[in-house]
Amino acid sequence: MNETIIKNICxxxxxxxxxxxxxxxxxxxxxxxxxxxxxxxxxxGALDENEINRINEVYTxxxxxxxxxxxxxxxxxxxxxxxxxxxxxxxxAEKLVDVEDLYRxxxxxxxxxxxxxxxxxxxxxxxxxxxENRDILEVAKKFVNDKVPTIDFALEQxxxxxxxxxxxxxxxxxxxxxxxxxxxxxxxxxxxxxxDETKTYEIxxxxxxxxxxxxxHQLLALNRGEKEGILKVDIASxxxxxxxxxxxxxxxxxxxxxxxxxxxxxxxxxKRLILPSVEREIRADLTEKAEEQxxxxxxxxxxxxxxxxxxxxxxxxGFDPAFRTGCKLAVISPTGTLLHIDVIFPHEPKNDFETxxxxxxxxxxxxxxxxxxxxxxxxxxxxEAFVAKVIKEAKxxxxxxxxxxxxxxxxxxxxxxxxxxxDLHVEERSAVSIARxxxxxxxxxVKIDPKSIGVGxxxxxxxxxxxxxxxxFVVSTAVNQVGVNVNTAxxxxxxxxxxxxxxxxxxxxxxxERVGSILSRSELSKVFSAKVYEQAIGxxxxxEGTNILDKTSIHPESYSIAQELLKKxxxxxxxxxxxxxxxxxxxxxxxxxxxxxxxxIYTLEDITKSLILPLRDPRDELDAPILKSDIxxxxxxxxxxxxxxxxxxxxxxxxxxxxxxxxxALVHISEITDKYIKHPSEILSVGEIVKCYVLNIDKDKKRVxxxxxxx
Numbered sequence: 001m002n003e004t005i006i007k008n009i010c011x012x013x014x015x016x017x018x019x020x021x022x023x024x025x026x027x028x029x030x031x032x033x034x035x036x037x038x039x040x041x042x043x044x045g046a047l048d049e050n051e052i053n054r055i056n057e058v059y060t061x062x063x064x065x066x067x068x069x070x071x072x073x074x075x076x077x078x079x080x081x082x083x084x085x086x087x088x089x090x091x092x093a094e095k096l097v098d099v100e101d102l103y104r105x106x107x108x109x110x111x112x113x114x115x116x117x118x119x120x121x122x123x124x125x126x127x128x129x130x131x132e133n134r135d136i137l138e139v140a141k142k143f144v145n146d147k148v149p150t151i152d153f154a155l156e157q158x159x160x161x162x163x164x165x166x167x168x169x170x171x172x173x174x175x176x177x178x179x180x181x182x183x184x185x186x187x188x189x190x191x192x193x194x195x196d197e198t199k200t201y202e203i204x205x206x207x208x209x210x211x212x213x214x215x216x217h218q219l220l221a222l223n224r225g226e227k228e229g230i231l232k233v234d235i236a237s238x239x240x241x242x243x244x245x246x247x248x249x250x251x252x253x254x255x256x257x258x259x260x261x262x263x264x265x266x267x268x269x270x271k272r273l274i275l276p277s278v279e280r281e282i283r284a285d286l287t288e289k290a291e292e293q294x295x296x297x298x299x300x301x302x303x304x305x306x307x308x309x310x311x312x313x314x315x316x317x318g319f320d321p322a323f324r325t326g327c328k329l330a331v332i333s334p335t336g337t338l339l340h341i342d343v344i345f346p347h348e349p350k351n352d353f354e355t356x357x358x359x360x361x362x363x364x365x366x367x368x369x370x371x372x373x374x375x376x377x378x379x380x381x382x383x384e385a386f387v388a389k390v391i392k393e394a395k396x397x398x399x400x401x402x403x404x405x406x407x408x409x410x411x412x413x414x415x416x417x418x419x420x421x422x423d424l425h426v427e428e429r430s431a432v433s434i435a436r437x438x439x440x441x442x443x444x445x446v447k448i449d450p451k452s453i454g455v456g457x458x459x460x461x462x463x464x465x466x467x468x469x470x471x472x473f474v475v476s477t478a479v480n481q482v483g484v485n486v487n488t489a490x491x492x493x494x495x496x497x498x499x500x501x502x503x504x505x506x507x508x509x510x511x512x513e514r515v516g517s518i519l520s521r522s523e524l525s526k527v528f529s530a531k532v533y534e535q536a537i538g539x540x541x542x543x544e545g546t547n548i549l550d551k552t553s554i555h556p557e558s559y560s561i562a563q564e565l566l567k568k569x570x571x572x573x574x575x576x577x578x579x580x581x582x583x584x585x586x587x588x589x590x591x592x593x594x595x596x597x598x599x600x601i602y603t604l605e606d607i608t609k610s611l612i613l614p615l616r617d618p619r620d621e622l623d624a625p626i627l628k629s630d631i632x633x634x635x636x637x638x639x640x641x642x643x644x645x646x647x648x649x650x651x652x653x654x655x656x657x658x659x660x661x662x663x664x665a666l667v668h669i670s671e672i673t674d675k676y677i678k679h680p681s682e683i684l685s686v687g688e689i690v691k692c693y694v695l696n697i698d699k700d701k702k703r704v705x706x707x708x709x710x711x
Contacts, residue, residue, distance in 0.1 A: 005062040012058055019045045023055050032498040033473075034480035035535045039555050041602035049477045065096055072103045081106060089170075097177075097281065101170035114164035117157035120147055125154060126161035129265070132251070132258040155261060162265035166246065167273035176242055176270075177278050184211040184235045184282065188222050194230045201225040211235060211282065216290035217652040220458040223287060235279045239270055246270075291462040293652070297681060298467070299474040301455035301650055304686035306478040308441040309619040314370040315339075317363060318435025320405070320427055321375055321383035323347050329360070330431035331367045335488075336439055338421070339367055341428050346386045347379055357390050364394050371627060372398065373438045375405035375430070381631075381662040388631045399627035401438065402658065404648060406454030408433045411447050416492065438625070442482055446475060446492045455686055457651040479539075481618055483553055486524075486540040487517050499535025504528060518542060521550045543615065548573045552610040561599050562607050568593070577614045585612060623689040632660035634699055641694045645706070647684050655684045657692060657706055665704035671695060672708050683708075 009020050022043040026036050033056070037049045044052065069090050076082045086102065093099045109115050117126075121143065128139050136155075143154045166172060190196070190205040204225055209218070225231035246266045251259055318330040327347070331340040340363065344356035363369060372387050374380060380402065391398040411417050412429035421429050436444040450471040451459050459467060479496035486508075489497075494505045504527075511527050512518060521542060525533050538555040545551060549559050565585075566572060575581045585608050594604040610616060626646055645657040648664050654672070656664035672683050684690070696705040 002063070002066065005059060005066065008062055009055060009058050013051070013054060015047070015051070015055075016045065019047060020055055020059075023047065023052055024059060027052075027056060030531060030535075032535050034476060034498040034539065038480070038553070038606075039538055039557075039603075041606075042600035046602055049473075053473060065099070068096060068099055069093065072099055076103070076106045079106060097285075098170070098174065101173050104170065104173075105165075105168040109164075112164060113157075113160040117160045120157060122148070122154060122158045123161055125158040126165070129155075129158055129162050129258055129261050130165070130250075132253040132255045132262070134253075134255055134257075136255075136257050136261070159261055159265045159268065162262070163269035163273060166250070166266060166269040167277075172246060172249070173274065173278065175245060176274055177281065179242055179245075180235060180237055180275075180278055180282055181211055183241075184237045184279075185209070186211050186214050186219075186222070186233070187236050188225070188231045188233045191230060191232050196230045201230050204231055208236075211286070214286065215652055216293035217457060219286050219290040220294060220461050223290075224458070224461050233283075235282060239275070242270060243267065291466060294458050294462050295467050295470045297457065297650065297652065297679070298450075298455065298459050299470050300681050301686045302450055302453065302471060303474050303478055304688070305453065305455050306442050306445055306475065307481070307619050307622065308687045309617075309622050309624050310440040310442075311371065311438050311625070314439070315367055316435040316438055317360075317367075317369045317372045318431040318433070319372055319374045319383060319387065320408075320431040320434055321377060321379035322427065323379050323382075324349060325427065326350075327356075327379070327383055328425075328427045328431040329363065330428065330435055331363060331369065332432065332435040332439060334439065336436050336443070338432055341424060341431070343428075347382050353386070356386070357393070360387075360390050361394060364391075364396065364398055368396070369398060371438065372400040373403045373435045374400060375408065375434045376402050377405050384631050388629070391629065399629055401625055401627050402660075403434050403437050404454065405430070405434055405437075407445075407448040407452035408437075410449060410452045414447075416447055442478060442619075443490065443493055446479065446496060447490070450475060455649050457649075483539045483541050486542055487512070487544075489540075497536055497539050499528075499532045504532055504536075517544070519544075519546045521545070521547070521556055541615075548576050548614065552576075552614045553616065554607055554610045558599070558603055558607060561597050561603065562611065564597050565593070565604070565607060565611070568596075576611050582612045622687065625687075626689060628660065634661065634697065634702065634704070637694050637697055637704065639694050639697065643692050643694065643706075645690055645692050647686055647688045647690060650680050650684050650686060652679065655680050657690065659692065659704070659706070661702075661704060663702060663704075665692075665706045667692065667695075667706040667708055671706065674709060 006017060006020050010017050013020075023036065026040055026043060027033075031040065033049050033052045036044060036052055037047065047055075073082060073087055073090055076086065090099060090102050093102065117123075125140060125143050128136060133139055137151060140151045140154045140158075144151060148154045148157070185208050187208045188204045189207075190201075196202070201221070204222060222231060222233050226233045243266055246269075247263065250266065251262050253259075313334050315334060316332045318332060320328040320330075322328070326343040326345045329340075329342040329344065330338060333339055342359060342363065344359050345352045346356035372391070374383050374387060384400070384402065387400045391400065408430045409426070411433050412426045417429045417433075421432065424432070433444060445453060451467065476496045476498075479493060480498050484493050484497060491505060491509065494500055494508065495502070500508075507527050508524070515523075518524065519542065521537050521540065524537060524540065528536065534557070538553060541552070542550040549556075549562060554562055566575070569584045571581055571584060575584075588608060590601050590604055590608070594601045597604065626644060643659045645659040645665070647655055648658050649656045654666055654668040656666055658664050669677065669680050672680055677683060690708060692706040692708050693710070694704060695707040698704070
C-alpha cells in the first residue's frame with residue numbers, strides 16, 4: 001500500500017489515514033462495500049457506502065496514475081534522456097494530463113511537418129533560431145542542397161521544428177490550458193442547412209458563455225446538438241496575451257531576423273498545434289465533469305426513487321391506461337401476488353363507460369381493493385377522471401394514485417416478465433408492474449434497466465460504462481440498506497445482495513426448492529462458503545424464522561452480544577420489538593456498555609436499534625405517497641394557490657413536481673429557496689412530498705411553474 005497515495009486520498013477526501021488504510025485492507029480481503037459500511041464501522045470510523053466507494057475510486061485512479069508515471073520514466077530513461085529534474089517533475093505531477101505533457105517531447109512522432117523537416121537535416125538550424133543567432137541567414141545558406149533548394153525554404157521548414165518544440169513544452173501547454181479555462185468563450189451556432197424541426201436547440205443557435213461558467217446540462221446539450229449535426233461548437237479566445245507570454249519566454253535578443261522567425265513559429269504553434277489540441281482537452285475535461293455531475297444526479301434520484309416507502313397491507317388494482325386497446329387491470333394482493341386480470345374500454349373509440357364502471361366496482365367489492373394505481377402514460381388523465389367518478393360510487397373507501405410507469409413496458413416485454421407471467425400479454429404484465437411499484441417499489445424497480453426509469457437528465461449522452469457502474473452501485477446500496485426476505489426475494493433482488501453471485505444465488509434457490517422455507521440463517525452456512533456467508537447473511541432476513549434475531553439486521557457474529565445486552569437489562573427474546581425493550585434501552589450509556597460487553601459503540605448502537613425495531617426499514621422514515629380521491633385541472637389553479645406535490649425528477653436547473661396535472665410542474669432552482677444552492681438536490685429529493693405554490697400558469701402550453709417560497 002503506497003503511503004504517498006494514502007496521504008493524497010486523505011487530503012482529497014478530508015478523512016483520517018486509519019480510515020483509508022482499514023477500508024482498503026477490507027476491500028483487499030474481499031469485503032463488499034455494503035458489508036463494510038454496515039458491519040465494520042469500528043474499522044472505518046462509520047464511513048458510509050458513498051465514502052467507501054469514493055476511497056476505492058480515488059485509490060484506483062492514483063494507482064493507475066503512479067503506474068503511468070513509472071512507465072513514462074522508464075520510456076524516457078530507455079532513450080537516455082531522463083534527468084533528475086524531469087523525473088522529479090513527473091513524480092510530482094498530480095494529474096494524468098500533466099504527466100502526458102511532460103512525456104510529449106519524447107514520444108515517437110507520427111509524420112508531421114516537423115518530422116519531415118528533421119529528415120531534411122534542419123534540426124541544427126532550428127536550434128540556431130532558438131539561440132537567436134545573429135547570422136541566421138548565413139547559417140541557413142549551409143543547409144541549402146538538392147532537397148532544400150533555398151534559404152527561405154530552409155528557414156520555413158526549420159520553423160516547423162521550432163513550432164513543434166514550442167507545442168511540446170509542458171509549462172507552455174499548462175499555462176495556455178489554464179488561460180483558456182479562465183478566459184475562453186464556449187460558442188455555438190447553427191450549422192448551415194441543419195434541420196431542427198422541434199427547435200430543441202433553439203437557445204444554442206447563437207450562444208456563447210465563458211468556459212468556467214458553463215453548467216453541466218448546458219455542456220451536454222451542446223455536445224448532443226453537435227453530435228446530431230445541428231450545432232457547431234468551439235472555444236474562442238483572444239490569444240494576444242498568450243502570444244505575449246510565449247514571446248517573453250522565447251525572445252531575448254534584439255535580432256530582427258530571428259525575432260521574426262520566432263514570432264512566426266509561435267503563431268504557427270498556437271494556431272496549428274496547441275490551441276486545437278488544448279481545446280479538445282478542455283472539451284473532454286468539461287464533458288467528463290458534466291458526465292460526473294449527470295451520473296451523480298441520476299444516482300441520487302434513482303436511490304431516492306428506490307427507497308420510496310412501500311404501501312403495506314393494501315390490495316391494489318393496477319390500471320394501465322390506453323384508448324383503442326382498452327385499459328388493462330391487474331388485482332394484486334398485499335404480498336404482490338396476482339389475483340385477477342381484466343380489461344375495460346371506458347374511453348374512445350368504444351366509450352363503454354357503464355360496463356367499465358360496473359366491472360371496476362365489482363372488482364373493488366370482490367377483492368376489497370384499497371388503492372387504484374394508474375400508470376402515467378397515454379390516456380392517464382382520462383383514466384384518472386374515470387376512476388375519480390367510479391370510486392365515488394364504491395361501497396368502501398378507495399383512493400387512487402398516479403404511478404410513474406417509466407420502464408414498465410421494457411420490463412413487460414423482457415424475458416424475465418415472460419418467465420414470471422407466461423400466460424399474460426405485454427400490456428397485462430405492465431398493469432401488474434404498475435401495481436407492484438406501489439406495493440414495493442424497490443422489489444419491482446430492480447427488474448428494470450435503471451436507465452429506463454426516467455429520473456435523470458442526459459443519461460443517454462454519458463459514457464455507458466460509467467453510468468452502468470454508478471447505477472449498479474446505487475441499486476446495490478439501496479437493496480442492502482433495506483435487506484431482503486430470503487424466502488420471498490426474487491433472483492433480481494438477490495443479485496444485488498452483498499457477496500452473492502450467480503453461482504451462489506443458484507445454490508440458494510436450489511436449496512429453497514428442496515426445503516421449502518428457510519427457517520434460520522444458520523441453515524445457509526451449509527449453502528454458502530464461509531466468506532460469502534459472512535458478507536451476505538446480515539442482509540438476508542427471515543421474518544418467520546425460528547430465531548427472532550434472524551429477522552433483524554444484526555449480523556450472526558454479534559448475536560452473543562445482543563443476548564448479553566438482553567440479559568444485562570433483564571430482557572428476553574420475547575421482549576424484542578415491544579414497548580418494554582424500548583423503555584429499557586432508551587437511555588443506555590453506549591460508551592460504557594460497549595466496554596462492558598467488549599464491543600464497539602457502532603455495533604452496539606446498531607444492535608440496540610434492531611432490538612427496539614427488529615423489522616426496521618429505512619424506507620418507513622420517508623414520506624408516504626399522496627393518495628387522491630378527485631382530480632385537479634388547470635382551470636382549478638390560481639396564482640399563489642398552495643398545493644401539495646411529489647417530486648418526480650431533480651435536475652440541474654430545478655425539479656419537476658407532480659401536483660396532479662397531466663404534466664409535472666417545474667420549480668426553477670431560483671424558486672426553491674432564498675438561500676444560495678449549487679444544485680436542487682441540496683434541498684429536494686425524488687419522492688419527497690413538498691408544499692408548493694403556483695407561480696405561473698400557461699394554459700396555451702399547458703405548463704405550470706411553481707415556487708417553494710412561502711407566498
